[in-house]
Each structure stands twice: as structure tokens, then as C-alpha cells.
Amino acid sequence: xxxxxxxxxxxxxxxxxxxxxxxxxxxxxxxxxxxxxxxxxxxxxxxxxxxxxxxxxxxxxxxxxxxxxxxxxxxxxxxxxxxxxxxxxxxxxxxxxxxxxxxxxxxxxxxxxxxxxxxxxxxxxxxxxxxxxxxxxxxxxxxxxxxxxxxxxxxxxxxxxxxxxxxxxxxxxxxxxxxxxxxxxxxxxxxxxxxxxxxxxxxxxxxxxxxxx
Amino acid sequence: xxxxxxxxxxxxxxxxxxxxxxxxxxxxxxxxxxxxxxxxxxxxxxxxxxxxxxxxxxxxxxxxxxxxxxxxxxxxxxxxxxxxxxxxxxxxxxxxxxxxxxxxxxxxxxxxxxxxxxxxxxxxxxxxxxxxxxxxxxxxxxxxxxxxxxxxxxxxxxxxxxxxxxxxxxxxxxxxxxxxxxxxxxxxxxxxxxxxxxxxxxxxxxxxxxxxxxxxxxxxxxxxxxxxxxxxxxxxxxxxxxxxxxxxxxxxxxxxxxxxxxxxxxxxxxxxxxxxxxxxxxxxxxxxxxxxxxxxxxxxxxxxxxxxxxxxxxxxxxxxxxxxxxxxxxxxxxxxxxxxxxxxxxxxxxxxxxxxxxxxxxxxxxxxxxxxxxxxxxxxxxxxxxxxxxxxxxxxxxxxxxxxxxxxxxxxxxxxxxxxxxxxxxxxxxxxxxxxxxxxxxxxxxxxxxxxxxxxxxxxxxxxxxxxxxxxxxxxxxxxxxxxxxxxxxxxxxxxxxxxxxxxxxxxxxxxxxxxxxxxxxxxxxxxxxxxxxxxxxxxxxxxxxxxxxxxxxxxxxxxxxxxxxxxxxxxxxxxxxxxxxxxxxxxxxxxxxxxxxxxxxxxxxxxxxxxxxxxxxxxxxxxxxxxxx
Numbered sequence: 001x002x003x004x005x006x007x008x009x010x011x012x013x014x015x016x017x018x019x020x021x022x023x024x025x026x027x028x029x030x031x032x033x034x035x036x037x038x039x040x041x042x043x044x045x046x047x048x049x050x051x052x053x054x055x056x057x058x059x060x061x062x063x064x065x066x067x068x069x070x071x072x073x074x075x076x077x078x079x080x081x082x083x084x085x086x087x088x089x090x091x092x093x094x095x096x097x098x099x100x101x102x103x104x105x106x107x108x109x110x111x112x113x114x115x116x117x118x119x120x121x122x123x124x125x126x127x128x129x130x131x132x133x134x135x136x137x138x139x140x141x142x143x144x145x146x147x148x149x150x151x152x153x154x155x156x157x158x159x160x161x162x163x164x165x166x167x168x169x170x171x172x173x174x175x176x177x178x179x180x181x182x183x184x185x186x187x188x189x190x191x192x193x194x195x196x197x198x199x200x201x202x203x204x205x206x207x208x209x210x211x212x213x
Numbered sequence: 214x215x216x217x218x219x220x221x222x223x224x225x226x227x228x229x230x231x232x233x234x235x236x237x238x239x240x241x242x243x244x245x246x247x248x249x250x251x252x253x254x255x256x257x258x259x260x261x262x263x264x265x266x267x268x269x270x271x272x273x274x275x276x277x278x279x280x281x282x283x284x285x286x287x288x289x290x291x292x293x294x295x296x297x298x299x300x301x302x303x304x305x306x307x308x309x310x311x312x313x314x315x316x317x318x319x320x321x322x323x324x325x326x327x328x329x330x331x332x333x334x335x336x337x338x339x340x341x342x343x344x345x346x347x348x349x350x351x352x353x354x355x356x357x358x359x360x361x362x363x364x365x366x367x368x369x370x371x372x373x374x375x376x377x378x379x380x381x382x383x384x385x386x387x388x389x390x391x392x393x394x395x396x397x398x399x400x401x402x403x404x405x406x407x408x409x410x411x412x413x414x415x416x417x418x419x420x421x422x423x424x425x426x427x428x429x430x431x432x433x434x435x436x437x438x439x440x441x442x443x444x445x446x447x448x449x450x451x452x453x454x455x456x457x458x459x460x461x462x463x464x465x466x467x468x469x470x471x472x473x474x475x476x477x478x479x480x481x482x483x484x485x486x487x488x489x490x491x492x493x494x495x496x497x498x499x500x501x502x503x504x505x506x507x508x509x510x511x512x513x514x515x516x517x518x519x520x521x522x523x524x525x526x527x528x529x530x531x532x533x534x535x536x537x538x539x540x541x542x543x544x545x546x547x548x549x550x551x552x553x554x555x556x557x558x559x560x561x562x563x564x565x566x567x568x569x570x571x572x573x574x575x576x577x578x579x580x581x582x583x584x585x586x587x588x589x590x591x592x593x594x595x596x597x598x599x600x601x602x603x604x605x606x607x608x609x610x611x612x613x614x615x616x617x618x619x620x621x622x623x624x625x626x627x628x629x630x631x632x633x634x635x636x637x638x639x640x641x642x643x644x645x646x647x648x649x650x651x652x653x654x655x656x657x658x659x660x661x662x663x664x665x666x667x668x669x670x671x672x673x674x675x676x677x678x679x680x681x682x683x684x685x686x687x688x689x690x691x692x693x694x695x696x697x698x699x700x701x702x703x704x705x706x707x708x709x710x711x712x713x714x715x716x717x718x719x720x721x722x723x724x725x726x727x728x729x730x731x732x733x734x735x736x737x738x739x740x741x742x743x744x745x746x747x748x749x750x751x752x753x754x755x756x757x758x759x760x761x762x763x764x765x766x767x768x769x770x771x772x773x774x775x776x777x778x779x780x781x782x783x784x785x786x787x788x789x790x791x792x793x794x795x796x797x798x799x800x801x802x803x804x805x806x807x808x809x810x811x812x813x814x815x816x817x818x819x820x821x822x823x824x825x826x827x828x829x830x831x832x833x834x835x836x837x838x839x840x841x842x843x
Contacts, residue, residue, distance in 0.1 A: 018820075018827045024762035025816030026770065027823020038765035040758070071444045075607055079636065079697040083400050083600035086758045087751075094636050094696055101634040206543060 022088065033077060033096060041077065041092045048120060049103035059117055059180035061107055070104045110173045111199060114192045117180060135190060142197045149201070155209055162205040169198050237371035237400055237601045238361050239593025240354065241408075242388065244303040244431030244457060245560065247271050247353065248587055249361050250594035255415070257594045259587050260364050267587055269360070271430075272300040273353055275340040283356035291488055295481035296323070297340040301459055302353075304431045305346040306391075307383030307722045309333045312455070314463065321483045334387070334722045347387050348732060351394030358395055370747075371398045373597040375589050377432035378404035379452030379613045381659045382671050382701045383722045389698070394732055398747070400600045402698040405429070406436035407447060407608055408592025409558040412583055414440045415595060415606065421553035422448070424542070426571055426579065427589075428534060429559035431457040435538050437545040437552065443606040449544035449632045450613045451537050456530060458494070458561040464526040465490035469507055469516045482509045497523045498563045524566045535570050544632055555579040560586050610635055612695055614669075619656035623665045628693055631661065638694040642708075645689075649681040655691060657701065670721040676705050680712050745798070752801045756793045759805055760786060763812055766819065773818045785811045 021028040023040035030045055050057040053069045075081075077096040082089050106112045145161065152158045172195045179188040239257075241248045246268040250259045259267045266285075274287035274297050281287075291298050299322065305313065310327070313320055313335060323338040337344050354374075361369045374397075376388050385402055392399045406425035413419045420440050427434040434452035438445055466486040470478075478486075489505050493516075496503045502519035542549055555571060557579045562568065571579050583591065599606060616629040618641070628639050643653065653676040660668025679687055688708035695701055703716045763786060771779060789804040 018823050020816070020820055021762075023758065024766040025812065026766050026819040027827070029827075037769050038762040040762060071442075071446075071607075074609060075444075078607055078609070080401065080596075080600055080607060081603075084754070086755045089758070094694075097697070098636045098638045098694070101637055105633065210540075 022092075033073075041082070041089055041096060043092055044096045044099035049106050049116060052099060052103045053107065055107065057117075057120070059110075059114060059177050061113060063108065066104070066107060070100065073100045110176070111192065111195050114176055114180075114188065114195070118185065118189060118192070121185065135193065138194055138197065142201070145201055146204075149204060149208055152208060158205050158209050162202060162209070165198050165202045165205065169195065169202070172198060235367045235369060235371070236365060237373065237597040238358075238365075238369055239408075239590050239595070239597045240357055240372050240374045241405070241587075241590035241593055242303065242350065242354065242357075242374055242376075243271055243589075244301050244429055244459060245271060246430070246586065247357055248590035249357050250587070250590040251361065251365065252591075252594040252598040255595070255598070257412070257591045257598075259590060260361060267590075269357065270300070271303065271353055272298060273302075273339075273349060273356075274298045275342055275344075277340055279342060281352050281356075283353050292485060295484045298484075299337060299339045299344075299349060301431055302337075302346040302349045304455060304459065305335050305337075306350065306387040307381065307385070308335055308346070309722050310335050314455070314460075320480060321487055323480050332722070332728060345728075345732075347391045348394065350388065350391035351732075354391055354395035354397060358397055370396060371400050371597070371601065373400050373403050373408075373593045373600065375405045375408050375593045376402050376699075377427075377429070377452060377454055378406050378434040378436055378450045378610075379432065379454045380699075381454065381614055381669050382699070383669070384454065385699050387722075389700070399698070400597060402700075403593055403596050403608065404434070404436065404447075404450070404610055404613075404699075405589045406434045406450070406558060407438070407445060407610055408590075408596060409556055409583075409588045410436070410438045410440060410445055410592070411595055411606065411608060412588045412592040413556055413580070414445060416583060416591075417580075419554065419556075422545075422547065422551065423554045423556060424538070424552050424575065425556045425558055426534075426538065426562065427452075427558035428561040428567060429457050430561070431455070431459050433457055433534050433537070435534070435541050437541060437547065444609065445606065446609045447611045447634075448547075449541045450611055451541040451544065451631075452613065453533065453537065456533065457559075458491075459487075460530055461494050461527045461561065461564070462487050462490040464530070465493055465518065465523070468518070468522075468526055469505070469514075472516055473507065473509075473512075473514045476510065476512065478509065485509065493518055494523070494564075498565065520565075527564070527566065531564075531566055531570055534567075535574055538571075538574055549575045556588075557581040558585050558588055610697075610699070612637065612699065614659045615661055616671075616693060616695070616701065617658045617660075617668075619658060619665045625658050625660070625663060625665055625668060629695065633695075635695050635699060636697050638692055640690050640692045643689045643691060644685050645679065645682065645687045646684050648684050650684070650687075651679045651681055652677050653679060653689065655703075657693070657703070671701065672721055674703055674705075674716050676716060678712065679707055680710050682709075749796060749798050749801075752798050752805075753793055756789055756801050756805055759808060760789060760793075763808060766812075766815070770815070770819050770822070773822065774815060778815070782808075782811050782815065 017030045018027045019030055020026070021035040021038060021040060021042065024035060024038035026037045028035045028042060031047055031051070033042055034040065035042060053066065053073065055061060055066065055069065074097060077093055077100060079090060079093045079097055082093040106116050149158070149161055152161065172191055176188055176191050176195070179191060236251050236253060239250045239252070248259060248267050248269070250257050252258070261267050269284045270288045272288040272291065273281050273283045274290045274294070275281045287298055310324055313322060313324065325336040325338050325343050327333065334345055358369050372392070374388060374392055376385055388402060389399050406427045409425050409427065410423060422437065422439050425436045425438065432452065432454050433456040434450065436450040437448045439448055469490065470486060486507060489507050493503060493505050497518065497520050502517065504515055504517045506513055506515045542552070552575055555575045555577065557571070562581065562585050568579060596608065598604070611632045611634050612629060613631060615627045615631045617625040617627040620626045628641055629637055645653065655674040655676060656665070657671040657674065658665055658668045659671050662668050676689060679689060686709070689705055690708050691703060691705045693701060693703055705716055706713050763782070785804070785808045789808050792800040792804045
């Protein structure tokens with residue numbers, strides 16, 4: 001719980017989802033960014049990334065929509081909007097913008113989003129050993145691709161591998177979407193690992209390409 | 214009569230004394246030239262001298278008594294009194310001696326040896342004065358500030374200053390310190406390519422994905438931005454903080470010196486050779502060939518140079534910028550053909566070879582319809598207006614370099630990768646490895662390479678005050694935050710006890726706190742009055758915020774008060790409003806405290822009401838139970 005300094009009154013307010021606005025000292029809901037009474041910016045609080053950006057908790061995120069929500073929030077909360085305000089408001093806006101950036105960076109990218117969705121379930125909800133890499137087929141596939149990449153002598157050969165990896169990534173994301181919908185967390189964790197390896201591989205193809213061009 | 218209070222819209226804090234707010238300026242503090250611009254009602258204007266010139270050479274000449282002149286006059290003294298004149302100090306901001314580029318083994322600066330207890334930043338000897346690049350930049354900034362004040366007819370104390378996107382933390386901090394010495398409050402450090410994009414977006418209505426190629430006197434940046442409905446989102450950025458027109462000068466000067474009979478050179482000779490090389494470079498952007506003479510000692514030599522040879526001399530450097538463009542485009546997950554337009558910024562983009570290579574890479578003619586020398590200052594001025602007056606546009610920038618810490622074996626562990634949107638904060642957990650350990654050293658690094666030695670050392674932190682525990686039991690959480698200026702701060706707490714560890718920062722190439730204090734003290738321009746004025750302005754902002762909050766609360770919840778209570782609060786509000794108009798800072802603080810006291814009961818009543826309404830319809834016992842479990 002909170003520190004020993006929390007009074008019973010404060011605790012009660014907290015449980016009711018209400019805190020005191022630091023500026024006008026009146027009640028303000030835990031989840032909103034600006035005090036409804038005096039308009040002062042509030043601390044970012046503990047909301048999860050989906051709630052923070054006003055999105056439904058799901059693996060399927062519409063990237064356009066995500067961008068628009070993100071821009072709307074930053075339009076109001078970015079430190080550039082508080083450049084002439086008091087030190088406290090500057091600091092709170094920085095915290096808000098930091099939290100929004102964190103949420104955006106996490107949800108924008110499918111792999112990070114999948115990791116986050118699994119994290120949100122909590123460690124107890126995870127099937128045993130789901131973070132171990134014991135998928136022989138995956139290990140073989142990765143090793144083969146690595147070898148093929150090392151043997152590439154022209155940029156075109158790298159291109160072929162890179163396109164293949166890109167397609168596999170696309171397929172992975174489509175399957176992940178279905179697994180999350182079906183609540184198959186074990187399957188999602190396995191596929192997440194594959195996605196991670198594929199992403200690593202595309203990075204390596206990029207480096208190889210730079211060397212060859 | 215009970216309604217005499219001024220009511221403001223929520224969120225719209227009253228600006229006390231809006232009459233005495235001055236226009237904030239935009240400063241492009243360049244390696245070779247600086248430009249100042251100002252914007253009002255979205256109409257930016259570049260400040261010019263009587264001859265219509267906007268460029269102020271970033272060259273400064275010191276007299277033995279410490280007085281100085283900045284600009285063209287100082288540059289004219291370069292050949293006569295090279296020991297008193299210094300230019301291109303931007304290249305030394307946040308840098309150590311080992312970073313200074315020499316010509317034929319001779320440095321173009323008189324470097325002072327590092328004294329005991331001094332920070333690692335390089336120090337120069339100019340006209341017998343021992344000066345840091347921060348002090349010199351501060352003097353240049355105060356001259357620019359003075360010019361702006363003359364032009365605008367009012368005091369200038371706030372500015373947006375642009376920095377190369379690829380500037381590391383040390384160089385950014387140095388720039389902010391320089392502004393402090395000049396008595397300028399930096400509203401924001403804005404990355405140069407981002408400022409240029411803002412100018413293009415607003416003036417030319419550019420929308421879509423654009424690349425900004427910025428090759429200045431000393432630095433190279435390339436940024437890729439998405440510009441859409443007033444949002445300027447940087448997707449990726451890259452560059453080289455030590456590559457620019459100066460390096461082309463170096464290449465030409467080396468070439469000339471090779472053609473001469475070898476003789477021993479001194480610093481003044483090197484400055485002269487670089488000056489001649491610069492003239493040759495500028496000429497060859499328009500002409501196909503030319504001839505220049507170099508007078509060193511009593512020996513004059515003549516040197517022919519044509520554009521083909523010039524191109525060959527600078528080609529490796531231009532190719533390097535093109536490689537960086539490719540990497541940045543890939544970092545943005547784009548192909549060069551997917552970029553709608555390329556904006557050219559910086560004087561060095563006038564060189565035909567540069568234009569040719571940039572058009573070839575992106576497959577389109579680059580844009581330079583806003584003067585490449587002035588566009589950054591225009592963007593800075595627009596942003597200064599946006600920050601002070603308000604705006605619909607917003608710049609969303611990123612970290613140019615990965616931030617990490619040193620781990621075992623001199624390896625770097627990345628904590629915040631490059632191209633992460635700022636502001637950003639990331640935490641990393643550490644533990645102790647001996648019993649009872651109470652301190653820990655952390656080395657912060659900026660750069661992309663795997664080994665510490667290949668990156669830039671930012672600072673070393675000592676975490677002090679860790680509670681003594683057995684080895685491995687402490688959980689020290691170190692949070693690295695990068696703010697909207699791109700500046701790093703570090704905080705640390707021990708998680709099991711909640712004790713905050715103290716972070717002592719030793720910037721590797723910055724100025725330490727004592728040195729800064731001493732310079733501020735020495736700086737006559739930053740007198741006590743300025744300080745007092747700033748504190749007064751701050752307490753007025755705070756009082757305004759407070760008055761706004763109370764007024765909003767009264768509008769909403771006046772019914773919770775008796776008439777007598779209301780009158781009492783109103784009287785204190787009135788008193789605070791009155792003293793805020795005056796200049797007595799202590800009176801403002803005291804009245805603010807009284808207002809706080811007078812509204813304490815009111816605040817409690819409002820919280821009570823708020824909680825009751827939040828709980829309405831909720832099973833209170835269940836909540837109480839939850840609270841006691843908590």
C-alpha cells in the first residue's frame with residue numbers, strides 16, 4: 001500500500017478513485033489529466049497503456065487511430081504547452097508526456113504490444129515454462145536462416161532472405177491476433193518468441209545489406 | 214457584492230501583467246554564423262543589420278581588458294590579430310582536448326593545459342584570457358541579445374536556441390549554460406532540422422514525410438519527419454556532430470599546405486590557412502576554378518584549385534553524409550523513394566556536389582526556397598512564439614543517440630535506444646556486490662557502439678547513501694530521464710527501504726557547478742537585479758496559478774461556505790491580487806501563504822463532498838474492508 005504517512009481519510013478517497021488536486025485542493029478523479037474545477041494538469045497516475053491512450057485492450061490496434069489518440073494527448077500535455085507555467089506544472093506535464101510516450105512506444109510495435117499484453121495478465125496467469133525457448137523447430141529454422149545470411153554474396157541474395165523474413169513476420173502477427181482473441185496465451189507466448197527471432201534476423205539482414213552495397 | 218471575484222475559464226490561467234511580457238526570440242547559434250529572428254502573430258522576421266545582412270559571423274575578438282566584439286568586425290581582425298580572435302567554438306562545446314581537430318599537426322586554437330580540479334572541458338587562450346567554449350558562446354549570445362534588444366526596443370530575456378539534432382548531452386548542457394551566462398532563459402533547445410521543418414511546414418504548407426538535410430559549418434544532421442495537421446513528428450534522426458563546412462576548409466587547407474615548401478607552422482598560420490581555404494570553397498560553389506595566395510611568415514605561395522579537384526577533396530566527407538542519410542531512412546522504416554521532399558538547410562548545402570548527391574539518393578530535386586542560412590532561425594522564432602503565446606502546432610522530437618551505462622568488461626548496456634520520443638524515462642535496477650556497500654559508481658554513455666571506449670562518456674554518477682545490507686540484497690532503481698530539451702537527469706532509490714540515493718554528477722566534458730557559479734559571479738551582465746527580477750516573475754506566475762485555482766473552486770463550490778467564510782477568503786484573494794501587481798516578492802509569498810491558510814477548511818469540505826459523491830451508490834462497507842486489507 002502507500003507509505004505510512006497516508007491517513008485513513010486519504011486512503012478512503014483513494015479507494016473511491018478520488019485524489020486532491022494539488023492546485024485547487026478539491027477532489028479530482030484518479031484517471032483524468034486535468035482537474036475539472038481549476039484546469040490544472042494532474043500527475044499521470046498508474047493507468048495501463050491502453051487506458052492511457054483511450055484504446056480497447058486488444059492485440060489488434062489500428063495504427064492510424066493510435067497515432068491520432070497519441071497526437072491529441074500530446075497536443076494538450078506536452079511540456080511545450082507549459083513553457084511559461086509554474087515549475088510544478090512543467091514537471092507534471094513532463095511526467096504526463098513521458099507516460100504517453102511510453103504507452104505509444106509500447107503499443108505501436110506488435111512485438112512490444114504482445115509482450116505487454118502478456119505482462120498485464122501477471123506472472124501467475126502464465127502457463128509454466130512458456131518463456132523457455134525449447135521449440136526445436138524454431139531453433140533449427142533460425143540457425144538455417146543465419147547460415148543462409150552469412151553465405152550471401154550479393155545484395156539480391158540478402159533481399160530474398162529479407163523478403164522471406166518480412167512475410168513470416170506478417171504471418172506471425174496475423175496468427176498472434178487470432179491466438180489472443182482465442183485466449184491461447186501459451187500459443188501466443190510461443191509465437192512471440194518466433195517473432196522476436198525473426199525481427200532480429202531482419203535487423204541482421206539490414207546490416208549485411210549495408211556491408212554489401 | 215459577493216461576486217466581485219474575477220472568474221477565469223478552467224485551465225486558462227490569468228497572466229498577471231500581460232503588458233510586460235516581451236517577445237521571446239529565436240537564435241540559431243551556428244558554428245560559422247548566427248542568426249536571430251522574432252515572430253509575432255505567426256509572422257516571423259529575421260533581424261538584419263543596416264546592410265540587410267542577417268548572418269552574424271560567430272567570431273569574437275577579445276581585448277586585453279576582457280571586453281569583446283562579435284561578428285564581421287571581429288572576423289576582419291582574424292588576419293591581423295589572430296591571437297585575439299576565435300571562431301568555430303561550437304565545435305568545442307562539451308568537448309575535451311582530444312576532440313579538437315588539428316591541421317598539419319597544429320591546432321587552430323591555443324589550448325590551455327587542464328589544471329588540477331578542473332572539469333575536462335577544453336580551455337582556450339585568447340588574448341591572454343583563459344576561456345571555456347561556454348564562456349565564449351555566452352559572450353556571443355549576449356552580443357546577439359543586445360542586437361535584438363536594440364532592434365525590438367525592449368529587454369529580451371527569453372529565447373529558443375537551436376542545437377544540432379546530433380548534439381550529445383554534454384554539448385546541449387554547455388549551450389544552456391552559455392545562455393545562462395548571457396542572462397537568457399532558454400525556453401527550449403530545439404533541434405536545428407526540426408526548426409527548419411517547422412518553418413517549411415508553416416510557411417509552405419508542407420505535409421507528408423520529409424527529410425531535412427542540414428549541413429552547417431561544423432555539424433551535420435539529417436532528420437526524417439512526418440508533418441500532419443500541425444504535428445511535426447520526428448521519425449528518425451542521425452548525423453555527425455563534427456562534420457561540416459569547416460572540414461571542407463581543412464581538406465582544402467591541407468591540400469594547399471602540401472603544395473608549399475614545408476615550414477614550421479604556428480596557430481596563427483593555421484587560422485590564416487583555414488581562412489584562405491574557406492574563401493576558395495565559397496568561390497568554387499559558383500566558379501569553376503580560381504587562384505589563391507597564402508602568406509605565412511615572409512613566404513607567399515600561390516595555389517590553383519578547380520572544381521574537379523575540390524570535389525575530389527571533399528567527396529569522402531559528402532559520401533559519409535549520404536551513408537548517414539541511408540541509415541536514418543532505414544531507421545524510419547522507409548525507402549528513399551517514399552520521402553515526399555528533401556529540405557536543404559545550412560550554408561554548406563550550396564556546394565554543387567552536395568546538392569547533386571542528395572538529389573541522386575532521394576530521386577528528387579531538393580527544396581531550398583527558404584534561405585538555407587535563415588530557415589533554422591525562422592523556425593526557432595516560430596517556436597518561441599508557440600511556447601510563450603500558444604499555438605496549434607506541436608514538435609515531437611526524439612533522442613538522437615542511444616543512452617546506456619558501462620557494465621562489466623567495458624561493455625555498454627543500452628537503456629534508452631536512439632530515436633525514442635522525448636520526454637522519456639527508463640529505469641534500471643542494480644544491486645550491491647559486497648556486504649554493507651553504501652556507494653556505487655555508474656558511468657553514463659551516449660552512442661551506438663558496443664564498447665564504452667568507442668562512445669561518448671557523458672558523466673559518472675556516485676550513488677551515495679545506500680543503506681548497508683548483505684551483498685545482492687539492495688535493489689537500487691536508477692531512473693534516467695531525458696526531458697524535452699534532450700537533457701539527461703538521473704534519480705536513484707533503494708526499493709526495499711525507499712531511501713533515495715543521492716546522485717552526484719560529474720559531467721565528463723561539462724562545467725562543474727563551482728565553475729559555473731564562479732562564471733556567473735564574474736559575469737557583470739548577469740547582475741543581482743536580473744536574478745531578483747526572475748524570482749519575482751516566478752512568484753507572480755505561481756500566485757496567478759493559485760488565484761486561478763481558488764477562483765475556479767469558488768465558482769464551483771461556493772455553496773459550501775458561509776457568507777462570513779466567503780468574505781474572508783475574498784479579502785485574502787484581493788490582497789494577493791494587489792501585492793502581485795507590486796514588486797515585493799516577500800509580500801507575494803506571504804499573501805499566498807495566507808490564502809492557503811484561509812482556504813484550508815474549504816478544501817477539506819470540497820474533498821469530503823467529492824468523496825461522498827464518488828461513493829454514492831457504492832457499498833461503503835465493502836470499500837472500508839478493501840481499505841483495511843490494502
